[in-house]
Amino acid sequence: MSLFDYKLSELHGMLHKKEISVSDLVDESFKRIHEVEEKVQAFLTLNEEQARAKAKELDEKLATEKEFGLLFGMPIGIKDNIVTKGLRTTCASKILYNFDPIYDATVVERLNEADAVTIGKLNMDEFAMGSSTENSGFQLTRNPWDLERVPGGSSGGSAAAVAAGEVPFALGSDTGGSIRQPAAFCGVVGLKPTYGRVSRYGLVAFASSLDQIGPITRNVEDNAYLLQVISGVDPMDSTSANVDVPDYVSALTGDIQGLKIAVPKEYLGEGVSEEVRQSVLNALKVLEGLGATWEEVSLPHSKYALATYYLLASSEASANLARFDGVRYGYRTDNAKNLMEMYKQTRSEGFGNEVKRRIMLGTFALSSGYYDAYYKKAQKVRTLIKQDFENVFEKYDVIIGPTTPTPAFKIGEKTNDPLTMYANDILTIPVNLAGVPGISVPCGFVNGLPVGLQIIGKHFDESTIYRVAHAFEQATDYHKQKPTL
Amino acid sequence: MSRISIEQVKHVAHLARLAITEEEAAMFAKQLDAIITFAEQLNELDTENVPPTSHVLNMKNVMREDVPTAGLPLEDVLKNAPDHQDGQFRVPAILE
Numbered sequence: 001m002s003l004f005d006y007k008l009s010e011l012h013g014m015l016h017k018k019e020i021s022v023s024d025l026v027d028e029s030f031k032r033i034h035e036v037e038e039k040v041q042a043f044l045t046l047n048e049e050q051a052r053a054k055a056k057e058l059d060e061k062l063a064t065e066k067e068f069g070l071l072f073g074m075p076i077g078i079k080d081n082i083v084t085k086g087l088r089t090t091c092a093s094k095i096l097y098n099f100d101p102i103y104d105a106t107v108v109e110r111l112n113e114a115d116a117v118t119i120g121k122l123n124m125d126e127f128a129m130g131s132s133t134e135n136s137g138f139q140l141t142r143n144p145w146d147l148e149r150v151p152g153g154s155s156g157g158s159a160a161a162v163a164a165g166e167v168p169f170a171l172g173s174d175t176g177g178s179i180r181q182p183a184a185f186c187g188v189v190g191l192k193p194t195y196g197r198v199s200r201y202g203l204v205a206f207a208s209s210l211d212q213i214g215p216i217t218r219n220v221e222d223n224a225y226l227l228q229v230i231s232g233v234d235p236m237d238s239t240s241a242n243v244d245v246p247d248y249v250s251a252l253t254g255d256i257q258g259l260k261i262a263v264p265k266e267y268l269g270e271g272v273s274e275e276v277r278q279s280v281l282n283a284l285k286v287l288e289g290l291g292a293t294w295e296e297v298s299l300p301h302s303k304y305a306l307a308t309y310y311l312l313a314s315s316e317a318s319a320n321l322a323r324f325d326g327v328r329y330g331y332r333t334d335n336a337k338n339l340m341e342m343y344k345q346t347r348s349e350g351f352g353n354e355v356k357r358r359i360m361l362g363t364f365a366l367s368s369g370y371y372d373a374y375y376k377k378a379q380k381v382r383t384l385i386k387q388d389f390e391n392v393f394e395k396y397d398v399i400i401g402p403t404t405p406t407p408a409f410k411i412g413e414k415t416n417d418p419l420t421m422y423a424n425d426i427l428t429i430p431v432n433l434a435g436v437p438g439i440s441v442p443c444g445f446v447n448g449l450p451v452g453l454q455i456i457g458k459h460f461d462e463s464t465i466y467r468v469a470h471a472f473e474q475a476t477d478y479h480k481q482k483p484t485l
Numbered sequence: 486m487s488r489i490s491i492e493q494v495k496h497v498a499h500l501a502r503l504a505i506t507e508e509e510a511a512m513f514a515k516q517l518d519a520i521i522t523f524a525e526q527l528n529e530l531d532t533e534n535v536p537p538t539s540h541v542l543n544m545k546n547v548m549r550e551d552v553p554t555a556g557l558p559l560e561d562v563l564k565n566a567p568d569h570q571d572g573q574f575r576v577p578a579i580l581e
Contacts, residue, residue, distance in 0.1 A: 102561040195541050209540060238547040239540070307524040318501060325502070327574050329565035339579045344504035356503055361517055363501040364489065377527050379537030384530065386538055418516055419523060435541025459542070 003028045004168040005482075008074060008222045015062060015073060022062065022073035022117070026055040029075040029119050032166050036485045039147055041139050042161035044080050045088045046120040051075070054117050061115075069115030070229050076111060076169040077161045080121040081128055082213065083202040084108050087118070091204050092136040093126045095350030096330045105202020106237065107171060107213050107230045114229040119167050122157030126352045127321065128178055128206045130154050131424045134415055135354045142411070143185060144483040145449055149408040152182030158216045159186035164485060169226055170216040175207050176309050177403075177428025179214045180440040184403035184452020187442045187481065189223045189469070190216040192428075194460045195435035196241030198227075199234030205320040207313035208239070210432040219479055220441065220470040224248035227462060243460050251463035252470040257291035259468065260396045266302040267401030267427055267454075276402045279444030279451040284400065286475050287468070294400070299388040304381050305430040306422060310358075311365050311378035312433075317355075318362030324350065357418060382433050389434040393458045398468055402427055403440040403452030427454060437462045441469045442478035450478070488521040489514055 003011065003025060014020045030048055037043060058073050078084060081091045083101035085108075090096045104112070111118070125135035133141045133156025141156045143149040144164040151160040155172030159182035162170050172179040174192035183190025191214045198213045205211060215226035231245045263284065268277050284294050326332035326346030333349055336342035351359070365374040392399060404427060414421040431438040436459055443453035453472070457465040473479050489497075494514045498505045505513065559572055568575040 099565055102557060102564060196544070235549060239542075239544070241542060241544070301530075304527055304530065307527050310520060311524055311527075322502075326567060327576055328562075330567075332567035336577050339576050340502075341504075342577045343502040347502055348504040351503075356505075357513060357516060359501045359503065360494065360497045360513060361520060364493070364497045364517065364521070367497065367500065374521075374524065376537055377532060378524075379539060380532035380535040381527050381530060382538040383535050384532070386541060419519055433541075 002032065002165050004165050004218065007219055008071070008225050011074070012072065022058040023052070023055040025073050025075055026051050026117055026119070029167055032164070036164050036166065039142060039485060040144055040160050040164045040166070041141050042122055042157040042164065042166060043077065043120045044090060044092065044123050044138060044157070047087055047118050051117050051119055058115055058117070069113060070225055071111065071114040071116035071169070074116050074169055075119045075167045076116045076171065077119050077122045077158060077167040078108065078171050079124055079155050079158050079173055081124060081173055081204040082107060082171060083204065084118065084121065087121065089121060090138070091127050092124045092138055093350065093352070093355070094137045094331055095324045095347070099330050103202065106199035106234045108202065110229050116169070122155070122161055122170060124157055125154035126355050127204070127317070128154040128173055128175055129317070129354050129358055131177070131181060131421055132414065133157065134411065135352055137352055140411065143408050144485055145187060146408065148410055149449070150185065150411055152185035152408060154178040155216065156182045159183050159188055159190065162186070162188045162216050162218060163483060165482065168218060169222065171213055171230070172216050173203055173211055173213050174432065175210045175313060176432050177425040179216060180403050180428050180438055180452065180454060181425060183216055183440040184450065185408040187450030187478070188216055188218055189220055189439065189441050189479070190214065191223055191227060191439040191462065191465070192431065192437060193227060193231065193462060194437045196239055197437070197460065197462070198230050199237040199240045201234055201236035207316040208320065209316060210313060220466055220473050221249060221252060224252065224466050241460070246463050248463055248466055251467045253467060254471050254474055256287065256468055256471045259292035259398070261287065261292055261294035262297040262392045262396035262399045263294050264299040264302065264399060264401055265296050266299055271423070271426065272402055272405045275446040276404070276406060276451055279446070280400070280402050280453060283443040283453045283472065286472060290471055290475060297392050297396070299392065299430065301381065301384045301388050302430055305385055305433055306426055308378045308381045308385065308433060309429045310361065310422060311374050312382065314358040314362035315365045315375050316362065318359045318366065321355070321359055354418070385430055386434045389430070389436055397464055399456040401454050403454040407446050407449035407451055431456055435459065437465055439465050439469050441473060443472070443476070444478060445481070487514070487518045489517050
């Protein structure tokens with residue numbers, strides 16, 4: 001039994017009754033980290049001294065004050081592409097191996113205001129480019145359900161840390177599935193919010209038109225609390241949307257009577273394993289039992305999403321990653337005679353192969369003579385993909401399918417062929433291209449490995465997604481299972 | 486026919502300020518060729534009259550009042566620099 005088997009609302013009850021202290025919660029995190037981290041390797045940097053000091057401060061606040069933040073005392077891990085003032089932030093890249101941020105990301109500021117406790121920074125694929133966390137420049141994170149398998153990616157450290165019980169809350173980022181896919185592989189709850197719902201200020205940019213920060217937790221209610229804290233417009237991010245933030249937790253009514261579900265035939269077809277398909281069909285039966293109805297629909301441009309994504313995301317990345325040049329921060333090569341050589345050597349020594357591959361693909365797609373054929377073409381197909389979703393959402397409340405075509409794969413299984421690795425994201429990528437929100441919740445096990453159910457909603461309708469995910473969770477036991485480590 | 490030659494890969498690497506070896510150039514040429522060939526399936530679609538999407542929300546120019554605020558302290562700005570001198574970033578010779 002761990003304290004993190006309790007939900008936030010239960011832990012807050014225990015704190016107020018003085019049954020536990022914030023220091024107990026923080027102790028629980030570090031105790032578990034010392035027990036299992038050698039196997040899981042989810043964290044790149046720990047914040048132990050500061051976290052324990054913060055816990056003491058919050059315990060004093062608990063004794064003397066009346067007003068508490070929404071995440072009061074909750075231990076949280078943060079993906080290492082979100083900047084934290086004074087706490088090393090590397091993007092799992094050698095090029096930022098020593099980077100000490102001089103400000104907090106907006107989401108981190110909001111966590112601090114909400115009285116959360118930062119436990120450490122979590123491993124990821126370098127610059128969030130990857131689907132297995134194998135592209136980390138520093139270490140291999142393992143799936144807590146099977147240490148021979150990947151945790152997914154790019155937020156693999158975030159999902160693994162939550163699944164392993166090291167922290168009850170984590171932040172990830174999702175550009176093409178990087179929150180939902182690792183959440184599915186690790187059997188936890190991960191939400192990619194609507195584009196613009198959460199400020200990207202302080203998120204090291206990969207593909208600015210697709211990136212969103214989002215919560216990873218053990219259960220839907222905790223997920224809703226964390227999104228509540230980080231949501232909302234921010235003057236520091238002009239792409240954050242000036243749209244009201246509803247009370248997400250109040251949407252968790254358990255009532256989905258009359259809900260209209262669309263199930264795209266493209267999401268249960270070729271490439272999706274039979275076991276995953278069965279898990280999703282079983283989940284639909286559960287939802288039917290709760291009063292929802294579902295029909296098969298088509299998102300006809302789904303098959304073009306992968307190509308569209310790699311052209312657009314790589315193009316944006318090639319521009320965004322131009323800033324890593326050895327001048328203002330991060331790694332600089334020792335052996336360069338002039339400025340041009342310094343740029344080239346620094347970047348070649350600092351970036352891993354997947355990052356180089358995508359920078360070159362993007363540079364190519366944006367270069368003179370190829371821009372119209374590749375980049376602009378992809379932007380047009382993006383419009384068609386977005387329209388597919390708009391058409392379906394005219395008649396349905398949510399779209400449901402699997403999060404991934406298969407459960408977690410073996411370490412090393414897909415590292416030789418970039419296209420095989422990319423294909424793993426075919427069910428999550430369209431959601432980023434359309435800018436809509438999506439969640440992954442546990443919906444079954446195949447040979448002891450978790451399977452994720454993906455629930456996709458309309459722009460800014462995270463509430464409905466949460467309502468459905470929560471109703472499903474209450475009717476099933478999948479989220480209560482824990483890996484043995 | 487390959488979509489991208491080794492020479493093109495070297496040119497792109499130069500544009501992206503990446504130094505790559507002959508071996509890497511051959512490897513990236515092969516991999517990028519496979520990805521670009523795959524991406525050309527988009528040509529199956531007629532997009533003549535489809536507007537491009539660069540942003541998924543209907544947002545236009547986001548304006549704010551032009552109010553001066555304090556910038557970052559120089560000490561902070563230089564804190565992560567590999568090399569600096571007299572309050573400025575220092576780099577190797579630009580001209581030989």
